[in-house]
Amino acid sequence: MSGASESRTSKPQLVNDFEETVKDFWASRPRRPFAGRKFAGVAAGLGNRYGIDPVVVRVALVVATVFGGFGVAFYLLGWLFFPGEGDEVSGFEALIGRGRSAVSPAFAVVLCLALLPSAITAFGGGWFDGGGLIGFALTAAALYLLHRSRGQLNRPEPVTPRAKHGAASYATTGTSGTAGSAGTTGSSLGNGAFTMTDTTTAPSPSPTGFDPLAADPAGWDLPEATPPPAPPRPGPPPGAPAPRGRRSKIGSATFGLAIVVAGAGVALNLDGNSWFSLPHIIGLVLAVVGIGMVAGAFVRGGRGLVGLAVPLAIAGMVLTTVPFDNFSLRGGVGDIDATPRNLAELKPVYQHSAGNINLDLTQLPAGEPLTTTITNGAGDTKVVVPATADVTVSCKTNAGQVDCLNHGSSGVGQSATTVTDNGTDGAGGQRITLTVTNTVGNVEVRRG
Incomplete structure (x- = not known):
């Protein structure tokens, strides 16, 4: 009875609460x-943990990849957060x-960077418009x-942390000799050896009348034992961060170089070099940070660069997903409200970075033909033209909606919409030619 009761109590019980199940x-x-x-080993680990065939898990991941694209993101998450056999923690936990x-920390960073495009693709509606969210919900519910039903099976045993270098254990060993007569050398004990030497010619009786060694204790020569070495200094408690050593210069040097590269790219963009666009500048800075992180992995430094690499990678993925070909750092930031009343006030180009x-x-005034170009980086652009003008307009936005004289489109990476409209009175009015280009934001051209 006691054995059965003990087995029931030692067996992990299923949890009943959602929060407890997640924990x-x-x-x-x-x-x-x-x-x-x-x-x-992600699929094999799930199969072994819950007692199912790993082939079933692999098929489910393939299906989740085809319908929604979440299978790749889930596999990378498992690679990052599931510990390997014999590891104390997962790769992401080791990174921090x-x-x-x-x-390794460098490979964990690579996995994080690989996770970003797969997650953006899955949740961005790239496959079947929202299939990634459905796949995520189904996967979370299945786990x-x-x-809930099989969590008590095959629970992994915790891995004992590896002992710190310098820890030592002490054991006292020795061999005992015998002494039964005068002049006999005795025993050695532990690290400090001692000898028994009888300097008398005859044993003297003990005060109690019994001497088990048949020797005078006063004649023993007991040298002082060598004291054991001092025990090692106690280390930090489990879970506490390791004490900081000398700060590596890799992080500071990489951060400074990244600032120089970013500043040079912005200066070249403002100087008219179109190759140094915002995505290219972020890519160059991210490359510098990545090289610094790889170098820091060999000298145990530069971990703080992770906090810079992650937001840069996210920004780079967003800029790669959304075409920013026409984005320029020139033109300033803020709203522009312009109502030219003559040709001198009309600018040939209206260029803006954000707003x-x-x-x-x-x-x-009606009369001579008008031509102007409007380029906006991030923001909405609205142009109002006269009701009777003969307008030829090209409207484009890389991410947003276009309403170009009642001809529209919406989405990401759409092509330009070109419209020719002669107004309410037909051909013969003032000719206006417009080119409106947005990177992110809505474009609207309408009659006044």
């Missing part, structure tokens, strides 16, 4: 095994200094139900 899942995460893995993992542009052409 228990994290505490008993699957471990990526060495045996049976095909790539990184929580323990030891076979995944929750799986852990809304409102251009009203209805106050210009």
Whole structure:
């Protein structure tokens, strides 16, 4: 009876609360095994943890990749957050200094960077418009139900942290000799050897009348034992960050070089060099940071660069997903409201980096043909033309909506919409030629 009761109490119980289930899942995460893995062991780890065939998990990941694209992101997440067999923590936890993992910090950064485009693609509606969100929800629900029903199976044993270098244990060993007569040399004990030497010619009786060694204790020569070495200094408690050593110069040098590269790119862009666009500048800075992180991995420095690399990578992925070909750092920031009343006030080019542009052409005198170009980096652009003018306009935005004289489109990376409209009175009015280009934002051209 007692044995059965003990087995029931020692067996992990299923949790009933959602929060407890999530916490228990994290505490008993699957471990990526060495045996049976095909790539990184994520599918094999899930199969071993919950007692299902890893082939089923692999098929589910392939289906999630085809329908929605979330399978790749999930696999990378498992690679980052599931510890390997024999590892103390996962690769991401090792990156932030929580323990030891076979995944190096440099490779963990590579996995983080690879996770960003896969997550953006999955959640950006690239496959079947929202399939990534559906795949994420289904995967999360499946893991929750799986852990609720089978979380008590095959729970991984915690890995004992590796002992710190310099720790020592002490044991006292020795061999004992015998002494039964005068002049006998005795024993050695531990690290400090001592000898028994009887300097008398005859044993003297002990005060109690019994001497088990048959020797005079006063004749023993007991040299002082060598004191044991001092115990090692206590280290930090478990989970506490390791004490900081000498600060590496890799992080400071990389950060300074990244600022120089970014400043040079901005200066060249302002000077008219179109290659140094915002995506290219961010890419160059990210390359410098990446090189610094790889170099820091060899000298145990530059970990602070992760905080700079992650937002740069996110910005780079966004700029890569959304075409920013026409974005320029020239033109300033803020709203522009212009109502030219003569040809001298009309600018041939209205260029802006960020902000809304409102251009009203209805106050210009009728007569000579007009041509102007409006370029906006981030913001909405609205142009109002006279009701009777003969307008030829080309409207384009890389991300947003276009309403170009009642001809529209919307989306990301759309082509230009070109319209020729002669107004309410037909051909014969003032000729106006417009080119409106936005990087991010809405474009609207309408009659006044």
